Amino acid sequence: MKLLHVTLGLPPYRTGGLTKYSVDLMLSQLQQGHEVSLLYPGRYTWSGKMKTKPNPPYEGIGVYEIINPLPVPLLGGIGRPPAFSRAGDPEVFLKLLREVQPDLIHFHTLMGIHKELLEAAKALRIRTVYTSHDYFGICPKVNLLNAAGDHCDDFDQGKSCISCNQHAYSPHMIYMMQSYSYRRLKNSRILQKARRAVKKRTSSTSSTSSQMPRKAGDSKPMIHPERANEYKELRSYYLEMYQMIDEFHFNSQVAKEIFTAYLNVKGKVLSIRHRHMADRRVLKSFPSADEPxxxxxxxxxxxxxxxxxxxxxxxxxxxxxxxxxxxxxxxxxxxxxxxxxxxxxxxxxxxxxxxxxxxxxxxxxxxxxxxxxxxxxxxxxxxxxxxxxxxxxxxxxxxxxxxxxxxxxxxxxxxxxxxxxxxxxxxxxxxxxxxxxxxxxSELDLSMKRHAQDIYEWYLQIGEEVVVK
Structure with missing residues (x-):
């Protein structure tokens, strides 16, 4: 089977559970004999012209980069919603899909991805699936926590997003973080210090929304209707994308409950693994009551x-x-x-x-x-x-x-x-x-090989393989 995975990128530039799982799944699929490629949102250029560019392969995985993608905010929030839903060039994606000819596209994120990629997949009758690593698209801050740090169950037509995202990364910051230079210097001391400072500033807003501008004598933050509407439109943009996915891989019941609360989608719950996980279970000795x-x-x-x-x-x-x-x-x-x-x-x-x-x-x-x-x-x-x-x-x-x-x-x-x-x-x-x-x-199957086989069998249940002509 020819598979195209859409992710945030590759290590060491990208880290975290999403990257670990997607890379390990791709490598396991290679071992099973599948032809595997990766597409990720890459750097920005002065021209602003969108295109895809082949990168060197990664351990046998074909790699393609989207040049001038939509911004990738990671956990930094979204301060300017219109920039995250601008139109892309459908011909760029149609050309790539005709070249790669995937039987199925496996999305691990929608960050940095234009709706036109999904539209191109639909036009070419390519099946699409999505693994639910986080809630980006439903929530600009990814984790569905409000400004007070509690679970957000009241979008309030976009108004609730204003306080959460008031210190979001600027477009210039995001463009810099997508650059080749940043990739090379990401783990330098000066950039690590800068990231910690930005994280400290943004996380401080979660304690209270009282930092927002207020009218004289008014205890409630000022809400600008046009700003709230931008967040409302942004959520609609991503919900439309999600509805275009054929099936979801929910990695837990928690993820399934959230996504099905917002979307009319179908899918399967399969707990995830990674390839470095091994069975090291042993009987342990525990400290007595007088020991900590x-x-x-x-x-x-x-x-x-x-x-x-x-x-x-x-x-x-x-x-x-x-x-x-x-x-x-x-x-x-x-x-x-x-x-x-x-x-x-x-x-x-x-x-x-x-x-x-x-x-x-x-x-x-x-x-x-x-x-x-x-x-x-x-x-x-x-x-x-x-x-x-x-x-x-x-x-x-x-x-x-x-x-x-x-x-x-x-x-x-x-x-x-x-x-x-x-x-x-x-x-x-x-x-x-x-x-x-x-x-x-107990029985505890930690095998990434077994998990990759389960995913493949799930792929086959979605429908007949369709090869792009």
Whole structure:
């Protein structure tokens, strides 16, 4: 089968779960004998003329770049909606698809992608599928959290987007981040420092929307109707694109619930994997009641990932349990000002994938406290792959892998509920050993090869293969 994947790009320029999954799936499909290509939104030129350009192959994958695509905001938000829905040249995409002749196009994102690509696929009767890595298109900030950091269930005809995106990346910033120069220098110290400064500025707006302009004597932010309408039109643009997709690959029930709430679409729930995941499950020894339980949090120190929810829950634990736990945080260079005292919390900084075995060997309980409706969450599955019991938020898609009270526990995204669960586990540590035994003795298929076969069989169910003439 000839397959064309649409993604954000390739490592090391692009990182994260979307990139990891899409690349690993493509490599697995190559091993199965498929012909695999990749299309991604690339750089901008002074001419502004849109075209596609072949890039050097990546480990056997054919690579094509869209020159002058739509902007790619990543997690930075959208400040100027009209720039993200401007028309593209349909002939560019028709020419590319006739050249590549894919039987199926697998979208992993709509960021940077013109509607005309989907229209070209429809015109040439090419099947299309989409994997639900995030909520871009429904939400400009991707994670469907409002300005207060809570789940956004009130779009309010675009008005709610104004406060969330008031410090979005400028078009010039996005163009710079798409440049070849930025790709080469992305991991330099000066650019890392600049990204941290921008992240700090943008994340500060999530605490309150009170920074928005207000009329004298008015407690409500000023809402400009034309700005709200731009966000309304932008959402309509992307919802139209989503409706053109033939079928969805939902990587969790959480993702399915969100997408089907906004769209009349069909699809299949298949939990995702990556190729570096291996079965390292072992029976573990857990500390006695007079020793601190080693609790781990892996991820950025961000509100949407639930770090501060976890911190608040730990603050609510009884004083009598003060010496019964120690939190180990992996994934951030900086330490927040509100961090727990050092005797209760250690920040280990960033980690590499090859360090996970060592991390989980020193972990008694992994907590995945997601606040946003996380479409999956590899870290939870990685914990299970090492035999570590997982305490997971109901908001995280990886909860599909958890049988509550058997191989882990599911809690409501509320500090009080998490604190109650932790108190119970600290008092009844035999439950951790029982969960570990259940994980070790259960069937847990971590094979990317098997997952790629499941995806292929799903492709075949969508309809007959159609080769472009």
């Amino acid at each position: 339980l080693r609790i781990a949090y892996l991820g950025p120190v961000d509100r949407y990932k639930g770090f501060f929810l976890l911190q608040e829950a730990l603050d609510q634990l009884p004083d009598t349990q003060a010496g019964q736990w120690h939190l180990h945080v992996y994934g951030n260079d900086g330490i927040p000002a509100s961090a727990p005292p050092a005797e209760h919390c250690t920040f280990h900084g960033r980690y590499e994938p090859d360090q996970l075995a060592g991390i989980f060997a020193e972990t008694d309980l992994l907590i995945v406290p997601s606040v946003w409706k996380e479409t999956f969450g590899f870290v939870g599955l990685e914990g299970l792959s090492h035999g570590v019991p997982v305490l997971v938020s109901r908001q995280a898609g990886v909860k599909d892998m958890i049988a509550d009270g058997v191989n882990g526990w599911i809690f409501e995204p509320d500090p009080a509920d998490l604190a109650q669960r932790l108190t119970h586990l600290l008092t009844n540590r035999h439950l951790l050993a029982a969960a570990n035994r259940s994980i070790v003795n």
